[in-house]
Amino acid sequence: MEGMSVRQETVGRAPGMSVRLKLTLSYAGFLVVAGGLLLAATGVFILSYGSLGPAHTGVVRSPQSAAMVRAFAPTAVAVMAFLLVFGLIGGWILAGRMLAPLTRITAATRMATTGSLSHRIRLPGRNDELRELADALDTMLARLEAHVASQRRFAANASHELRTPLAISKTLLDVARADANHDTGELIDRLHTVNTRAIDLTEALLLLSRADEQSFSREPVDLSLLAEEATETLLPLAEKHGVTIETGGDIAPTSGSPTLLLQLTANLVHNAIVHNLPEQGTVWVNTSVRPRAVVLTVENTGVKLTPQLVSTLTEPFQRGTERILTDHAGVGLGLAIVQTITHAHDGTLTLTPRSAGGLRITVELPAAPSALSER
Known part of the structure; x- marks a missing residue:
């Protein structure tokens, strides 16, 4: 029930902005802000330089300063527009390359949820945080696959072992029903042996399950x-x-x-x-x-x-x-x-x-x- 509620909560969650788009906007925004600060510093420098006259006269040249600012403004706007476009395009490409390993990891995880545990990510490249994550998931999938295979073998063997004494008991009862003169004492002894074996097997299975679940106090x-x-x-x-x-x-x-x-x-x-x-x-x-x-x-x-x-x-x-x-x-x-x-x-x-x-x-x-x- 807990797993179903988590799945329902995930399915019912409203769609949001993709991580790639968030990273793209972050890259572009950072680039535009950095470019804007640089242009602002350049403008301040131009204003400061243009407003100063020759050192020996101290004459202020305000008209020249205004002309320099008017000449610089279109260039600044063009540079800002270029930085915005370049940041969006470059950020989109860069974010895609950075998130490509996560796409492979997500695909492998989704395959595992459908029961396909044999698939491995095998992320290429040098060791980094994403490579460590992929390797950890590969190790987890390998262990899960081995555990599931072991559980399946165990279930098949347990079913076979439990079926055997029941089948023997049924055969003995069928023989006794067909032959009314059959020795009931021998039948009871054999049934007792078979039943004891079935009880021992059941208790062993319960003990195995209890120990595996670690449901005991120390x-x-x-x-x-x-x-x-x-x-x-x-x-x-x-x-x-x-x-x-x-x-x-x-x-x-x-x-x-x-x-x-x-x-x-x-x-x-x-x-x-x-x-x-x-x-x-x-x-x-x-x-x-x-x-x-x-x-x-x-x-x-x-x-x-x-x-x-x-x-x-x-x-x-x-x-x-x-x-x-x-x-x-x-x-x-x-x-x-x-x-x-x-x-x-x-x-x-x-x-x-x-x-x-x-x-x-x-x-x-x-x-x-x-x-x-x-x-």
Whole structure:
């Protein structure tokens, strides 16, 4: 509604004088005023010179002064007219050349409002204020295009992922309806599994949206305590998979949402457990402190990963098909949620493949203001 009201206000605005015409009149007016002042100074000089006689006699020559002024007046009028015409023509041409980049910028902006984000201004010439503006708009359009493309992929993937459990449920119900002697217990179990997956996916999508909108209050948080809590919660899962978890590090005070940061930590530890070696795997969880930041590092053993695959793991619904998958592979939003929560807390997320196999994930967040003041 706000966007519509702004658009209606803009459309209903009365047309005004163009900037080019304003600049033209400004140039011409300045030139005429400057020429008028120069001519006035010349006239004063003529009057002063003509009214003085020879220095040794002091005789005043008023008739000669009047004649000089009458001779000078037509020339002054002609010069003023020439300056006016020259100022208007020259100002119009000069203003057009100065405003030409703005025309290109306006055209690109209008194309962007219609949904065409692939167009770029690419303003030529040396660096100046208009070139900086054009480059900034090009950068903004590139980011918007990437964001829109990402949102479209996300919407398509989310629709597909939500459609799958619904389609499975419909198929199971159709089979049960067609076969009255079908085992209802097995049907209920399968429907429960499918429904649980749909609920997990929906909650993950809601969490992702909440973190992306940054609709949360910031509180003091110690990442080391969150790491311990997430590790204790997921310890049974680690024991089931034969994975050993090693924790350690320093107190890491930051500020943010305890719930979201706990979800971030739990997602990292969960991924490190289920995407590990088939047996005798290890997960290392560590917290550390830097001059102006705190760092959470989660590292795990596993198969060797290529940098190309690692670069895609934060994409929504990317499950890393080259890694070892289990029944706890999740809905493919774990690292996407981690990345969104990290960015929402003004942090950075770094994924690095280990040379011996597995993955090393580092989350760096700003240190709490109180911790910085104590140093």
